[in-house]
Amino acid sequence: MKNASTIIPCYAADTSGVCSALYELGGMTVVHDASGCNSTYSTHDEPRWYDIDSMIYISALTEIDAIMGNDERIISDTVAAAADLHPHFIALCGSPMPMMTGVDFDAIAEEIQQRTGIRTFGLHTNGTRSYIEGASEAFLAIVKEYVHDCPKTEGIGVNILGATPLDIPWNTTMAGIKKWLADCGFEYVSCLGMESSLEEIKKAASAKVNLVVSYAGMAAAEYMLTEFGINFVTGLPVGEGFSEQLGENIREAAAAYEYGCVSAEGMGFDDSTGKCTAVIIGESIASKSLAGALRLDAGIDAKVICPLPADEVILSDGDMALYAEEDIKAALEEIKPELVIADPLYRYVIPKESRQIELPHFAFSGRCFGSRMPDLTKIDIKEFLK
Numbered sequence: 001m002k003n004a005s006t007i008i009p010c011y012a013a014d015t016s017g018v019c020s021a022l023y024e025l026g027g028m029t030v031v032h033d034a035s036g037c038n039s040t041y042s043t044h045d046e047p048r049w050y051d052i053d054s055m056i057y058i059s060a061l062t063e064i065d066a067i068m069g070n071d072e073r074i075i076s077d078t079v080a081a082a083a084d085l086h087p088h089f090i091a092l093c094g095s096p097m098p099m100m101t102g103v104d105f106d107a108i109a110e111e112i113q114q115r116t117g118i119r120t121f122g123l124h125t126n127g128t129r130s131y132i133e134g135a136s137e138a139f140l141a142i143v144k145e146y147v148h149d150c151p152k153t154e155g156i157g158v159n160i161l162g163a164t165p166l167d168i169p170w171n172t173t174m175a176g177i178k179k180w181l182a183d184c185g186f187e188y189v190s191c192l193g194m195e196s197s198l199e200e201i202k203k204a205a206s207a208k209v210n211l212v213v214s215y216a217g218m219a220a221a222e223y224m225l226t227e228f229g230i231n232f233v234t235g236l237p238v239g240e241g242f243s244e245q246l247g248e249n250i251r252e253a254a255a256a257y258e259y260g261c262v263s264a265e266g267m268g269f270d271d272s273t274g275k276c277t278a279v280i281i282g283e284s285i286a287s288k289s290l291a292g293a294l295r296l297d298a299g300i301d302a303k304v305i306c307p308l309p310a311d312e313v314i315l316s317d318g319d320m321a322l323y324a325e326e327d328i329k330a331a332l333e334e335i336k337p338e339l340v341i342a343d344p345l346y347r348y349v350i351p352k353e354s355r356q357i358e359l360p361h362f363a364f365s366g367r368c369f370g371s372r373m374p375d376l377t378k379i380d381i382k383e384f385l386k
Contacts, residue, residue, distance in 0.1 A: 005325045007348045011308060012166055012363040014125040016045040017134025017216065018093045019056050020164040023048060025142065025198050028055040028087035030078055032103060033095035033127075035060035044366040045131070047165050055087055066101050075111050082116045088198055089145070090120040091138065099126035119145060131166050131363050132283075132309045135216035139192045143220045147204045149228055155187045156254040157207035159224075161232070162217020163193035166363035167283050168236075169373050170194055176377040177213070180237045184247040192217055208254045209233060215284050215310055231257050234314060236289040239381045241296025246289075278302035279335060281328065281342035282361055284310035288319075290341065290359075290376060297381040302341070305331060325349065339385075344369050357385070 012020075015031050019041055022029050031037065038058040042049045059074045074092075082090060090112060092105050105122030113120040121141050125134045139162065158181055163174060174195045178188050189207040190200040193216075210221045210232035221232035231253035237243035277300055280287040284306045291302040304319040305328055315321060322328045329349040332340065340350045344358045345365050360369035374384075 003324045008325055008345055009364065012045045012131040012366075013127050014129040014131060014134030014137075015093055015095060015127055016041050016363075017131030017136070017164070017166070018091065018123050018125055018138045019054075020046065020131065020166050021135040021138035021193060021216065022091055022142070023054045023056070023164075024052065024194065024196065025089075025201075026055075026087060027089040027091055028057065028078075028082060028085060029091045029093070030057050030059055030074070031093055031095060032059045032074055032098045032105075033061055034058070034097070035062075037095065045166060045363070047170055047362065047367070047370055055085055057081065061095075061097060066097050069101065071103065071108055075108060075115070078112050079115045082112075082118055087118065090116070090118055091123055091141070092120070093123040093125040093134065095125070095127040099128070121145070130308050131164075132214075132216050135162070135164055135166070135193075135214075136219045136309075139217060139220040140223055142192065142198075142201060143204070143223055146198060146202050147224070147228075148202070150203065150206050152208055153187050153189065153206050156185070156209060156250065157187045157189045158250060159189050159204050159207045159210045159230075160191040160193070161210050161212045161221050162214030162285075163191055164214065164216060165194065167214045167216070167286060167361070168194070169362075169375050172375045173377055176375055177211075177237065180243065180247075180377065181211075184250070186247075186250060192220055205230070208257045209250050211235070211250065213285060215308065215314065218311075218313075229257065234285050234288075235292070236286055236376055238289045238376045238379070239293030239297040242289060242292040243377075245292070245296070277337060278339040278341065279305055279332065279337040280359075281305045281307065281340065281346055282359065283308055283363070284314040286376065288314055288316075293381050294385075298385060300339075300385075302339075303335075303337075 019029055092109050109120040109122040123137050181188050190196050190204045205228045212221045212232050212234040213236050224230045233249045233253050235246045280302050287304040294300040294302045306321050307323050337354050340354045341357045341359050343361045343364045360373040
């Protein structure tokens with residue numbers, strides 16, 4: 001049976017992506033699901049749970065509510081909770097059961113907004129897609145609601161889009177990216193994901209460039225390109241050579257903006273044509289950034305296998321978008337790479353003759369290896385390869 005994983009786990013679901021994207025923004029997120037399902041998110045997909053408070057709740061959907069279509073219970077419960085908690089906004093998202101019963105989240109959101117006077121939006125998750133889709137929809141909803149045109153920064157203002165702890169270590173990486181931006185002479189404006197607030201995000205249109213650090217931020221970047229003419233560059237500042245190239249790409253994007261050019265070119269993912277000696281498995285932007293660092297700092301030609309949503313803007317010739325366990329295993333057997341860089345749980349589908357460098361990914365293996373998840377912005381490539 002296609003797409004049935006028998007060895008490796010699946011990635012975090014779209015509902016987790018929504019919760020992660022909205023975690024620090026002061027809103028109330030309600031997942032329409034059975035009682036107890038909040039523990040799945042908090043124990044597997046959210047490392048901030050014990051350190052930072054957030055209003056994330058489960059509707060405690062019952063069998064009889066699902067069968068009878070009793071939407072009033074989630075509406076009245078959400079309205080009562082909002083009266084006590086006074087959130088900045090309310091976000092509703094779904095799970096497999098509401099998908100099967102055809103719950104209309106937009107209609108429920110409208111009813112809650114009318115009763116509370118608090119901006120409420122429905123997000124169309126169903127628990128069967130990856131966290132990328134959920135976080136992407138949540139980020140886009142926030143940008144559409146709160147970001148409006150405003151005067152630009154005097155220097156090169158930069159937004160960071162798509163930063164969640166599902167992809168990026170939450171307690172170290174943001175500080176590293178902000179420092180790198182400052183060292184390059186850029187001005188940090190806001191971040192969609194971590195260590196930011198709605199007040200910062202409301203100023204996002206003052207930036208001249210968006211730096212997309214995870215594919216979860218791409219929908220918001222494309223919207224801001226169309227709506228405000230803000231060019232975007234994708235990548236994480238990994239290694240010396242790639243970080244320098246990424247900085248140049250941001251400067252080019254800012255210059256293009258100043259001359260009135262709307263462009264998303266200059267991604268910084270130029271590939272050599274040499275023999276593939278390494279394969280990186282993971283989220284597209286982080287993996288391509290690491291591949292660029294390997295090429296520029298160590299002369300290693302690495303290709304990417306991406307088991308998550310991505311597109312040709314990120315992936316290039318030789319990279320592969322493979323979602324099924326059997327397809328990933330077959331591709332590795334055909335390539336026979338000397339080196340595979342991937343989450344530790346991929347070891348069971350990697351050829352025995354290939355050496356693996358473990359790169360824990362929280363969205364894949366959760367807390368199992370969370371403490372070993374490296375900050376890619378701080379690694380020395382040559383040390384990393386040892």
